[in-house]
Ligand SMILES: [Zn+2]
C-alpha cells in the first residue's frame with residue numbers, strides 16, 4: 001500500500017490518493033468516444049490521450065482521494081444528462097477523475113492528475129484496453145477489447161458492491177453531505 005501525490009499541471013490543485021495497492025489496482029485504458037471527447041473539450045488531448053485515443057484511468061474510491069490545496073478549483077462536466085461526472089481543474093483544465101454518483105464509491109483517477117513517473121510500479125500493469133472500437137487507427141496494444149469486456153464489468157461491479165458496503169463513498173472531495181456534486185456540473189451538448 002502506498003500513497004501517491006496528485007497534482008494539476010499548473011500546481012494550484014494538490015491532493016493525495018491513499019492506500020493504493022498495485023496488486024489490487026484496476027488500471028484500464030479506455031478508448032471510448034466520451035473519454036476522448038472529454039479530453040478534447042478541455043483542449044488537453046495531447047497530454048491525456050495516447051496515440052490511439054486511449055485514456056488511462058485507475059479505479060479507486062472516493063474516500064481514497066483527498067485534496068489539500070485548491071479544492072475550489074475542482075469543477076465537473078457531463079457529456080450527456082445521465083453520463084458520468086467528469087472532473088477537471090478550472091485553473092488549467094487538467095483531467096482529474098470520473099465519478100458515477102455520490103452513492104457509488106467509484107472514482108476513476110485519470111493519469112494526468114497523478115504526479116508519478118513510474119505508474120507501472122505504483123499502480124501495477126494496465127489490466128485492460130477497452131472500447132477499442134472507438135480507437136484512432138489500429139492500436140497495437142498488448143490486448144484489446146472492442147467494447148467493455150463482461151468479465152471486467154463483473155469485476156468492477158463486485159468491487160463496487162464491496163467498496164459501497166465499506167462506505168468508501170465518503171468522505172468525498174467531489175460530493176457534499178447532501179449527496180450533490182460540490183459544484184454544479186456543466187452539461188456539454190455534443
Ligand atoms: Zn491547475
Ligand SMILES: [Zn+2]
Nearest residue numbers: 030031032035
Ligand atoms: Zn471511456
